[in-house]
Amino acid sequence: MNYLIGDLQGCCEALDRLLVDIGFSPSRDRIFVLGDLVNRGPDSLRTLRRLRDLGDAATCLLGNHDLHLLAVAHGIRRAHKSDTVADVLDAPDVSAWLDWLRHRRLAVHELGWLMVHAGVPPQWNLQTTLELAAEVESHLRGPGLREFLQTMYGNEPALWRADLVGPDRWRFAINALTRMRFCRLDGSLDFEIKEAASAAPPGCVPWFDFSGRATAGVPIAFGHWSTLGLVNRPDLLALDTGCVWGGQLTAVRLVGSEREVIQVKCRQAQVPG
Numbered sequence: 353m354n355y356l357i358g359d360l361q362g363c364c365e366a367l368d369r370l371l372v373d374i375g376f377s378p379s380r381d382r383i384f385v386l387g388d389l390v391n392r393g394p395d396s397l398r399t400l401r402r403l404r405d406l407g408d409a410a411t412c413l414l415g416n417h418d419l420h421l422l423a424v425a426h427g428i429r430r431a432h433k434s435d436t437v438a439d440v441l442d443a444p445d446v447s448a449w450l451d452w453l454r455h456r457r458l459a460v461h462e463l464g465w466l467m468v469h470a471g472v473p474p475q476w477n478l479q480t481t482l483e484l485a486a487e488v489e490s491h492l493r494g495p496g497l498r499e500f501l502q503t504m505y506g507n508e509p510a511l512w513r514a515d516l517v518g519p520d521r522w523r524f525a526i527n528a529l530t531r532m533r534f535c536r537l538d539g540s541l542d543f544e545i546k547e548a549a550s551a552a553p554p555g556c557v558p559w560f561d562f563s564g565r566a567t568a569g570v571p572i573a574f575g576h577w578s579t580l581g582l583v584n585r586p587d588l589l590a591l592d593t594g595c596v597w598g599g600q601l602t603a604v605r606l607v608g609s610e611r612e613v614i615q616v617k618c619r620q621a622q623v624p625g
Contacts, residue, residue, distance in 0.1 A: 362393030387415025387469030
């Protein structure tokens with residue numbers, strides 16, 4: 353069986369209960385975790401250990417919190433007061449965990465689904481999405497990681513152009529794949545609004561409802577947007593259901609064209625604010 357799972361954010365106890373509920377067997381089943389493996393929950397290190405120990409049975413994507421951990425570990429960013437990654441940073445084998453993390457994927461196309469953490473810009477088709485993700489992955493895995501992480505932050509450029517090169521190109525790709533929620537009507541990315549889709553101001557739409565987006569018809573699964581909640585459409589799965597906020601951890605079992613939603617209630621680890 354194949355399962356897609358939403359944001360964990362260091363909530364290993366919820367992951368363990370979910371795996372029991374679905375009867376997960378690493379010799380038979382596979383899970384695809386849609387990013388934000390760590391941070392804000394109580395057990396970032398234990399979550400990484402649990403996922404790594406599953407070997408090839410677990411495909412884990414990178415989310416914005418996972419990239420933030422890499423940036424903090426390399427001195428590019430200071431830890432936030434709400435961060436809960438000290439257990440990773442203080443581990444005697446921290447280098448091994450950071451190395452494992454930076455070798456995770458940013459986009460996967462398997463089982464007929466394009467899987468990302470946050471979203472896909474309206475200008476990108478399936479091939480472009482996978483190619484841009486691979487470009488960023490190669491830098492994350494390369495020898496110049498610290499220098500690359502320094503170029504990662506900022507909201508510009510907000511509009512994709514095929515002639516973007518270097519840091520602007522990679523920054524846009526990272527922002528799209530790990531941070532986006534809304535698009536403006538000109539196709540540019542908006543990072544100010546974090547509320548539910550219904551809160552979109554005039555001139556903004558959820559990225560997946562952008563008219564004429566190039567991935568229309570490609571089934572896409574993503575996380576990141578806890579205020580959106582579960583979306584279960586034929587062409588779309590939104591699976592961040594607010595585990596760290598006391599919501600639920602969600603898995604979707606895929607069996608051909610059929611799907612089943614499985615959820616476990618989570619203990620609240622953070623208070624919104």
